[in-house]
Amino acid sequence: MKIQQTICPRCGNPSLPGELCSTCKVGLTRWMECEPRIRSIECPVCEARKEAGIWTDSSRERAVIAREMIYQSIRLHPDVKDPSYDIRIEDVSSNRSVAQCTVTAMLYGLPVEGNCRIEIAWIREQCDRCNRLSGSYYEGVVQVRASGRKPYPDEIEAAARIAMEVEEALIENGERLSFISSIDPSRDGLDVTIGSQHIGQEISNAIVQRLGGRYTTHPKLVGEKAGKQLFRITFSLRLPRYRRGDVIEIRGRYGEVTTTDGQNVRYTELPSGTVKTIKEDEITRLVGNARDAADYLVAYHDAGIIGVLNPADGITIECQAGKWYSVEPGQYIRALRDGDTLILLGM
Ligand SMILES: [Zn+2]
Ligand SMILES: [Zn+2]
Structure with missing residues (x-):
């Protein structure tokens, strides 16, 4: 059988039947x-x-x-x-x-x-984010405060760090306008000025999750754009009055705070070791925090009494101890001073 061959209708060279030859096809193709x-x-x-x-x-x-x-x-x-x-x-x-x-x-x-x-x-060309940043554009402020006290310096530091972590994560996720335009620590707490309401919400949630407390939102109408109302939102965040490690007095008894949700405080009563819960406003006063406690050398532990050495003068101080203290003489125990009283903390 012979391969059927015809000629190219354009140039006369050999081609497949009914088609232009390759050279002509190439020549006619852009x-x-x-x-x-x-x-x-x-x-x-x-x-x-x-x-x-x-x-x-x-x-x-x-x-x-x-x-x-x-x-x-x-x-x-x-x-x-x-x-x-x-x-x-x-x-x-x-x-x-x-x-x-x-x-x-x-x-x-x-x-x-x-x-x-x-x-x-x-x-x-200046981008949308830089444009907003240079124009001091903002959509809200996260105000970090504490209820009944001023936030501690370490809380302000932690809140600022959390805010920056949230910003980094959102920007990495492509949310270019979820920026922080300023972080201003003040004597009352921390103000985080934000470029989007979403980042405000994320920062508030993250701070509450890590440091406790709660927040409320307060929108304020600031104008209108293309028929849409523009709001600025203040995220008013209150850190709890008490926090983990706080030593509190409840009607003449001491306790060490374990958790708090801003309304109820869970604590270990000292020296009994009983776990109790109390409403925040039933607490008589804050004595201090376990972080400010010092180590005392145990001289003896006998019949519910622990004697510790006062490092200042070497004199033994006798303290009431609950059954749950398992400390031996020669070991150290954490204790916090409250005036003349020495409060033995948990181990
Ligand atoms: Zn051809
Ligand atoms: Zn830019």
Whole structure:
């Protein structure tokens, strides 16, 4: 059987029946198309990039970005096989680069080569986030306070750290406008000014989860934009009055706080060791915190009495001890002073 062969209706060379020959097909196909000029928009402050109208954070280098954009702007016909690219980029000025591109490939069984020149315009534009930051834009404030007292310095420090962790996680998640515009510690606590209401909520939840307390939200109408009401929200957060390790007095008895939810306080009564719960406002006073306790050397432990040595004068102080104290002479025990009384804490 003989392979049926006809001639190309265009040039007269051999071709498959009813088809143009490969040379003619290649000649009639616009197999490579380039955009002559492409734009890259980058924020000069934070290096975020704008693509299709949307800002995203980027840490890629200009050369990598240029190559990627050039690949995207060279379009090849679907019949093109095995393309290989040779791209040479030259920076003409700080805001303009020129790429010479050569593509070699196979088309309809024939090798082809095409060239094009692509100009890249590097445009600097302030991004949405930097724009808001520089314009002091904000959507709310998280106010960290404590009920019935001022927040302790370590709580203020912890709250600030939590806020920054939340911001980092949200920005990493692509929430570019969930930023913190300022963190201001004051004598009353901490004010965290925020770029979105969502970050306010996240920060408040995280602080309450880690430090206890509760928060309420107070929206305030500040204007209108495109028919939508604009609110600023104050997240009013109150750390609990008492916290873990606090030594409290309840009608002449002592206790060490284990947990608190802002209303009820759970504590270990001292020296009995009984676990009790009490309403916050039934507590007579705060004596101190277990962190301020000192180690005392135990001289003897006998019949519910523990004698400890006062390091100041070497005289033994006798303290009431509950059955749960399992300390032996020669060991140390944590104790907190309350005037003349020495309160033995748990182990
Ligand atoms: Zn032909
Ligand atoms: Zn920016």
